[in-house]
Amino acid sequence: xxxxxxxxxxLVGGAKRRSNSRLLSRFLFILAALFxxxxxxxxxxxxxxxxxxxxxxxxxxxxxxxxxxxxxDITFASDxxxxxxxxxxxxxxxxxxxxxxxxxxxxFYAPWLDAQNKARAPRSVPEGTSGHVILTHFDAVTLNLxxxxxxxxxxxxxxxxxxxxxxxxxxxNLNVVVGEVDDPETYNRLRIHDAxxxxxxxxxxxxxxxxxxxREVNDKVPVIAxxxxxxxxxxxxxxxxxxxFQFTKMLGDVLARRVLGLNMKANxxxxxxxxxxxxxxxxxxxxxxxxxxESRLRELTGVNVVGVWEKGxxxxxxxxxxxxxxxxxxxxxxxxxxxxxDRLMGSAGxxxxxxxxxxxxxGGRVGxxxxxxxxxxxxxxxxxxxxxxxxxxxxxxxxxxASDLDILIQAGINDTPSIIITTHDDDLxxxxxxxxxxxxxxxxxxxxxxxxxNVNTMHRAGANLVMSYASLCTMTIVNLLKPxxxxxxSEGLNIFRSQPAKGIVGKALRDQTIREDTxxxxxxxxxxxxxxxxxxxxxxxxxxxxxxxxxxTEAEKKFTHQYKQP
Numbered sequence: 001x002x003x004x005x006x007x008x009x010x011l012v013g014g015a016k017r018r019s020n021s022r023l024l025s026r027f028l029f030i031l032a033a034l035f036x037x038x039x040x041x042x043x044x045x046x047x048x049x050x051x052x053x054x055x056x057x058x059x060x061x062x063x064x065x066x067x068x069x070x071x072x073d074i075t076f077a078s079d080x081x082x083x084x085x086x087x088x089x090x091x092x093x094x095x096x097x098x099x100x101x102x103x104x105x106x107x108f109y110a111p112w113l114d115a116q117n118k119a120r121a122p123r124s125v126p127e128g129t130s131g132h133v134i135l136t137h138f139d140a141v142t143l144n145l146x147x148x149x150x151x152x153x154x155x156x157x158x159x160x161x162x163x164x165x166x167x168x169x170x171x172x173n174l175n176v177v178v179g180e181v182d183d184p185e186t187y188n189r190l191r192i193h194d195a196x197x198x199x200x201x202x203x204x205x206x207x208x209x210x211x212x213x214x215r216e217v218n219d220k221v222p223v224i225a226x227x228x229x230x231x232x233x234x235x236x237x238x239x240x241x242x243x244x245f246q247f248t249k250m251l252g253d254v255l256a257r258r259v260l261g262l263n264m265k266a267n268x269x270x271x272x273x274x275x276x277x278x279x280x281x282x283x284x285x286x287x288x289x290x291x292x293x294e295s296r297l298r299e300l301t302g303v304n305v306v307g308v309w310e311k312g313x314x315x316x317x318x319x320x321x322x323x324x325x326x327x328x329x330x331x332x333x334x335x336x337x338x339x340x341x342d343r344l345m346g347s348a349g350x351x352x353x354x355x356x357x358x359x360x361x362x363g364g365r366v367g368x369x370x371x372x373x374x375x376x377x378x379x380x381x382x383x384x385x386x387x388x389x390x391x392x393x394x395x396x397x398x399x400x401x402a403s404d405l406d407i408l409i410q411a412g413i414n415d416t417p418s419i420i421i422t423t424h425d426d427d428l429x430x431x432x433x434x435x436x437x438x439x440x441x442x443x444x445x446x447x448x449x450x451x452x453x454n455v456n457t458m459h460r461a462g463a464n465l466v467m468s469y470a471s472l473c474t475m476t477i478v479n480l481l482k483p484x485x486x487x488x489x490s491e492g493l494n495i496f497r498s499q500p501a502k503g504i505v506g507k508a509l510r511d512q513t514i515r516e517d518t519x520x521x522x523x524x525x526x527x528x529x530x531x532x533x534x535x536x537x538x539x540x541x542x543x544x545x546x547x548x549x550x551x552x553t554e555a556e557k558k559f560t561h562q563y564k565q566p
Contacts, residue, residue, distance in 0.1 A: 066092025124189035215240035252369020303333035356415025437462030510537035519555030
């Protein structure tokens, strides 16, 4: 009863709801007046036929006829009475079965349902919320970010303007706030003064408006933005963006750097103070065909192999890990150690057995970024693009459908060492991967994935390496959010800091069982102001040291649970 009273009170509250209630009350009054009129006429006609009934019986007859139940226990004998019965029945059909349901839904149920929906979609974050990340756009990248934030216990909220979309996201157990993205009051309700970061991934024009609105409310909160166009970078920065990225261009650069057998040098992909993280292909290098123990890489250069990409999957290596033509090494070391690695590799095997150009399928923003990176490295390439560009085209651009065998032969698929598939359509990328793998079983195929769920599918289709756009954006943003604690170097492989637990202090690294127990590897120790990169196994961990470890996400969780900080 209390629930019903509260709901009715909420319904009649508010100007619009009060207006709807008045309209519904008028309709019910008209309906009641019609019931009374028909009841009076019923008595007169029954008296005309010589029948006598009570007023309750008259009302009962009117109700059963108007509702079309018509039990037949009370009937007229005259034509006039039967004509009246038809009028009552038809009016009941119109008013009770058509007008009344529509009126009830329009002026009673719909406003109540709308009020319930609005109550489910919050207009502000809870009091006391701080250190949270605000996301102003929802897509596959946002969903990936939310999953990563939840994994590390970082509070987050998605700002959505559309109520129905907010309700849909609420059903997915996502934290959502409804509000206009260009309203300063929205960001006050999001407690932007206590936020750790705002991520703006809308289109360039909308992002500019959002950032400018944010700066009207708060000029200190870090704002991360994505620029679709090159010219938008400066505009977004002028509007107040703290960090502006062209993620499609970054993805193209990453795809191009993964081409095997063309350059054996280590490509730096991240740093943790003086500790550099780099990737290096092993194809046709002195490392190919050996285990890591046989390569004596750490002894000769000082670098530590902290991960290996093998057929699209990142793994933590061991001394017996075998290096073959498709392996990409993830290296950790100082700048000098990586220089020694480059000198050791020299020019051995820097030219692939296939002399043809690298084949880039797709001439969009990612494809053109791939071409620019390849050109900077002095690598020949051919781009296959279906649509003619609006600006002056590259002389190495071939117009045509990438599924046309003649076009692919013209582009050099028979001689290419690597094929890079860059379209934004995952279905098309899977199709082209299967097709190219059938045509060239021996070529390296690198593919772009817009959605993380399609990564494994592309590997099964025959891709040697798949780079996810969503994962690239996530890694970049998370690394900016916690640069002092975390560095994601790939999806599922992280470098993180930790204070040594009591069970670690006072023991040499060779006497520790960290790797055996958790799967984490110590790759550096920060001692006072010095950074011991790839420390010697005899190094003893001191109480005030800071460990820098590399691990998969699951291994990191095991370490945090087993070696709790003091």
